[in-house]
Amino acid sequence: xxxxxxxxxxxxxxxxxxxxxxxxxxxxxxxxxxxxxxxxxxxxxxxxxxxxxxxxxxxxxxxxxxxxxxxxxxxxxxxxxxxxxxxxxxxxxxxxxxxxxxxxxxxxxxxxxxxxxxxxxxxxxxxxxxxxxxxxxxxxxxxxxxxxxxxxxxxxxxxxxxxxxxxxxxxxxxxxxxxxxxxxxxxxxxxxxxxxxxxxxxxxxxxxxxxxxxxxxxxxxxxxxxxxxxxxxxxxxxxxxxxxxxxxxxxxxxxxxxxxxxxxxxxxxxxxxxxxxxx
Amino acid sequence: xxxxxxxxxxxxxxxxxxxxxxxxxxxxxxxxxxxxxxxxxxxxxxxxxxxxxxxxxxxxxxxxxxxxxxxxxxxxxxxxxxxxxxxxxxxxxxxxxxxxxxxxxxxxxxxxxxxxxxxxxxxxxxxxxxxxxxxxxxxxxxxxxxxxxxxxxxxxxxxxxxxxxxxxxxxxxxxxxxxxxxxxxxxxxxxxxxxxxxxxxxxxxxxxxxxxxxxxxxxxxxxxxxxxxxxxxxxxxxxxxxxxxxxxxxxxxxxxxxxxxxxxxxxxxxxxxxxxxxxxxxxxxxxxxxxxxxxxxx
Numbered sequence: 001x002x003x004x005x006x007x008x009x010x011x012x013x014x015x016x017x018x019x020x021x022x023x024x025x026x027x028x029x030x031x032x033x034x035x036x037x038x039x040x041x042x043x044x045x046x047x048x049x050x051x052x053x054x055x056x057x058x059x060x061x062x063x064x065x066x067x068x069x070x071x072x073x074x075x076x077x078x079x080x081x082x083x084x085x086x087x088x089x090x091x092x093x094x095x096x097x098x099x100x101x102x103x104x105x106x107x108x109x110x111x112x113x114x115x116x117x118x119x120x121x122x123x124x125x126x127x128x129x130x131x132x133x134x135x136x137x138x139x140x141x142x143x144x145x146x147x148x149x150x151x152x153x154x155x156x157x158x159x160x161x162x163x164x165x166x167x168x169x170x171x172x173x174x175x176x177x178x179x180x181x182x183x184x185x186x187x188x189x190x191x192x193x194x195x196x197x198x199x200x201x202x203x204x205x206x207x208x209x210x211x212x213x214x215x216x217x218x219x220x221x222x223x224x225x226x227x228x229x230x231x232x233x234x235x236x237x238x239x240x241x242x243x244x245x246x247x248x249x250x251x252x253x254x255x256x257x258x259x260x261x262x263x264x265x266x267x268x269x270x271x272x273x274x275x276x277x278x279x
Numbered sequence: 280x281x282x283x284x285x286x287x288x289x290x291x292x293x294x295x296x297x298x299x300x301x302x303x304x305x306x307x308x309x310x311x312x313x314x315x316x317x318x319x320x321x322x323x324x325x326x327x328x329x330x331x332x333x334x335x336x337x338x339x340x341x342x343x344x345x346x347x348x349x350x351x352x353x354x355x356x357x358x359x360x361x362x363x364x365x366x367x368x369x370x371x372x373x374x375x376x377x378x379x380x381x382x383x384x385x386x387x388x389x390x391x392x393x394x395x396x397x398x399x400x401x402x403x404x405x406x407x408x409x410x411x412x413x414x415x416x417x418x419x420x421x422x423x424x425x426x427x428x429x430x431x432x433x434x435x436x437x438x439x440x441x442x443x444x445x446x447x448x449x450x451x452x453x454x455x456x457x458x459x460x461x462x463x464x465x466x467x468x469x470x471x472x473x474x475x476x477x478x479x480x481x482x483x484x485x486x487x488x489x490x491x492x493x494x495x496x497x498x499x500x501x502x503x504x505x506x507x508x509x510x511x512x513x514x515x516x517x518x519x520x521x522x523x524x525x526x527x528x529x530x531x532x533x534x535x536x537x538x539x540x541x542x543x544x545x546x547x548x549x550x551x552x553x554x555x556x557x558x559x560x561x562x563x564x565x566x567x568x569x570x571x572x573x574x575x576x577x
Contacts, residue, residue, distance in 0.1 A: 006387060006388055007385060007386070007387035007388075008385065008386040008387065010384075010385060010386075011469070011472060012384045012385060012465065012468065012469070012472070013472070013477075013478030013481065014380055014384070014478050014482070015381070015385060017377070018377040018378070018380040018381035018384075019381050019385075020377075021373065021374060021377035021378075022374070022377050022378040022381045022382075022393075025370075025374040025377075025378075025445075026378075026396060026397065028442075029400075029442065029445050029446050029449060030396065030399060030400060030446065030449065031396075032415055033408070033411035033412050033414070033415045033442075033446065034399075034403075034411050035415075036411055036414040036415035036420065037407070037410065037411045037414055039414075040414050079316075079320055082313055082316055082317055083317045083320070083321070085313065086313050086314055086316075086317040087317070089304075090310060090313070090314055092314055094318065096561075098317065098318060098321055099561075100557050100558075100560075100561045101321055101325050101326070101557075102321070102325075103557055103560065104325050104329065104553065104557060105325065106500075106503075107503045107507075107553035107554075107556045107557050107560075108328075108329075108507070108549075108550060108553045109506070109507025109508070109509060109526075109527050109530075109546075109549050109553070110507065110509050110510070110527075111507070111509040111527040111528075111530045111531055111546070112332060112507070112527070112530065112546040112549050112550055112553075113328060115332075115530065115534050115542060115543065115546060116328035116329070116331045116332045116335075116546065117328055117331075119331050119335050119539075119543075120327055120328060120331045125331075126327075126331070127327065150324065151324060151325075151328070154324060154325070170303050173302070173303040174302060174303055177302030177303065178302070183302070183304075183305060183306070208402055211404070212403065212404025212405065212406065212407065212510075213404070213510075214404065214405060214406045214509065214510035214513070215405075215509035215510050215513075215527070219531075219534065232404050232405075232406035232407070232510065235406050235407065235410055235514075236406060236513065236514060239410065239413065239514060242419075244413075244414065244417070244419050247410055248410070248414060251406075251407045251410045251411070254404055254407050255403065255407055258402045258403050258404065258407075259402075261402065262395075262399075262402045266395075
């Protein structure tokens with residue numbers, strides 16, 4: 001046998017206990033429930049699943065969730081890189097508070113974010129009243145969904161890019177400048193390529209989070225079928241009608257989207273590891 | 280390291296000499312614009328909603344806000360959320376420690392796959408997570424039907440909410456501990472074993488002191504998420520007033536009933552906790568940066 005044994009023998013104690021707890025929890029909490037969804041799908045049958053998804057209302061919801069999540073992730077990509085750059089490179093009053101505030105969307109419950117954004121941007125809210133005067137309604141439209149998705153995905157890009165900017169050696173920028181490059185040329189051709197893999201990872205994480213987001217969106221979305229109804233809400237509606245087959249079918253479609261994005265994130269990380277030696 | 284990025288101050292008479300800008304910094308105008316975009320954007324996106332929560336809660340004064348939190352629905356929601364958190368977070372911490380020990384102290388095949396499985400819940404929509412639990416334990420499934428018949432329902436009851444909460448917070452502790460324990464290696468534990476210490480003693484006196492700050496950090500993030508989870512809990516709880524309505528679920532109920540002060544008062548309570556979490560997290564990052572995972576994500 002040339003293959004390595006399944007597990008290397010060692011004197012370290014606790015193998016049975018730690019492996020036991022790990023596999024028990026993993027099975028009970030993750031594997032069995034996801035297995036139940038796959039099992040439900042297998043029983044329902046591929047053609048029935050397709051028939052459930054292939055309806056205008058479901059397509060509209062999936063497409064809306066994905067498209068707005070993509071746009072929100074794009075916004076977060078640009079804003080997140082600027083934020084990371086400012087936090088690492090510049091010293092200004094309040095920097096520490098800003099740095100800590102970046103994580104607030106992770107710490108704040110999504111339902112709280114949802115009602116707070118709605119209160120602000122509803123036509124009778126402080127900011128919604130202002131935009132209403134120029135005929136721009138945010139709450140209960142797609143703008144509101146976009147805003148909520150920007151909020152929940154905000155920290156990802158900043159937190160993946162920040163450590164990379166901290167590691168950049170100024171010598172690289174000095175070398176570029178001595179060779180006659182302008183500052184903007186250096187930023188575009190020296191700095192940007194170094195930040196790219198981390199920024200893309202943050203982008204993908206932000207996108208994945210936004211596609212599945214529910215709590216912060218439903219309050220501000222208006223939830224009008226075909227127009228402002230997101231995919232996770234469709235699952236909730238089907239479950240409230242005890243339509244488990246349809247809920248399972250839409251759930252499987254979302255699971256497929258999640259897995260595709262997980263694969264994408266892993267590919268980016270493998271690519272970046274090959275290219276610059278770290279993530 | 281960050282000092283090297285600051286503009287270098289040359290000793291020269293300031294009044295006469297022209298000011299040169301270092302080649303590694305942006306023009307003052309660009310710099311100012313970037314700082315303005317960053318702070319302004321964050322104030323609008325994060326600061327404004329934060330202020331809105333407290334402003335709406337105190338719309339009718341402190342008395343009304345406090346009174347709304349004393350109502351029976353509010354009290355039972357607070358108790359339920361504390362109960363769920365008190366069960367889910369320790370479960371998660373035990374799992375995180377066990378998984379990190381298993382993954383970092385032993386060599387086996389399929390390790391990368393196991394880590395991916397542990398990370399999986401972060402990539403799945405909370406609503407889909409709730410759906411999975413309903414399909415497994417709901418009254419419509421064979422297992423669920425038997426559980427309901429024997430008087431131990433999981434879905435639309437406390438165990439289901441705990442399960443959903445553990446699902447969505449699953450990777451927090453493990454993912455924080457694994458990098459720290461990989462970096463620390465196994466030599467210290469092996470030395471203690473050679474000197475005759477038992478397994479538990481090795482863990483308590485050698486491993487635990489090394490990972491305690493990372494453990495606290497992971498537990499903190501896990502607690503914040505556990506108290507605030509909405510999507511997964513909304514699906515499995517059945518939203519039964521006074522029985523399975525957690526704090527976030529109760530916020531939704533109050534809000535939909537146009538009880539604005541009650542909804543925002545409870546939201547303010549959770550926001551206060553989120554701010555406390557951020558404060559403790561920042562303190563940990565400042566004081567014990569070396570003891571935490573090198574890269575900060577999630």
